Amino acid sequence: MTKTFLAKKEDLQRDWHVIDATDKVLGRMASRIAMILQGKTKPIYTPHVDTGDFVIVTNAKKIKLTGNKMNDKVYYTHSGYPGGFKEHPIKKWMEKHPDRIVNLAVKRMLPKTKLGSAMLKKLKVYAGPDHSHEAQQPKILEI
Template structure:
């Protein structure tokens, strides 16, 4: 039996769409990360980007379990002494709900240059509308 490895030149990238409304953040991020990596395809190769583009709509309506809305904190550091800032999920849901999903998916991708290229294939939108209808995205199976 011969093992075939995918090549970057021969892979095709499809378009998937997922509605984040009333879905739990962690479970949603796992399915998005698997699709970005290509783990749901038979041609999956760890060192080649075989994944699909993923469009996420209704990012502001994603659900978190427990008291994470107020207790989960994101830390930002300016590089200066005392330059730490902490913001919770409720702040991001008002101002930048796309960040919540992007950060969760980024944490589930490998920590290398390939993951940076995979993350550019993730398109997250606050509401129902998105400009990618010409790509005819298919629903992502959760």
């Protein structure tokens, strides 16, 4: 009889990966990043343990959207107060905060639990090509 392997927090070895988002489709890239953050690409994946790696996304301002999403897609927020409903067209967010678009796409693909929040903290998104994580010696990951 074989025992089922369960990963423990103390035994984890986390890697750092760099993804260049230039000309990548947002949804396809975000789903791949979500898999890496959850640890589903590793053989030691355990559902109740955060086994994922760190991911650095550069050039977020150069992502692509398919179809006519650049003109049609809108994000909605509500402050909780009367009249607090706001619309944020993706075209304006691409100009001001392209890192938020990638972050939100990945966030919505992760579990909506405390574990999902911990996984999202391992995602670092930068609008330009530079990042401040050279000391971690990240590996370049092609998607």
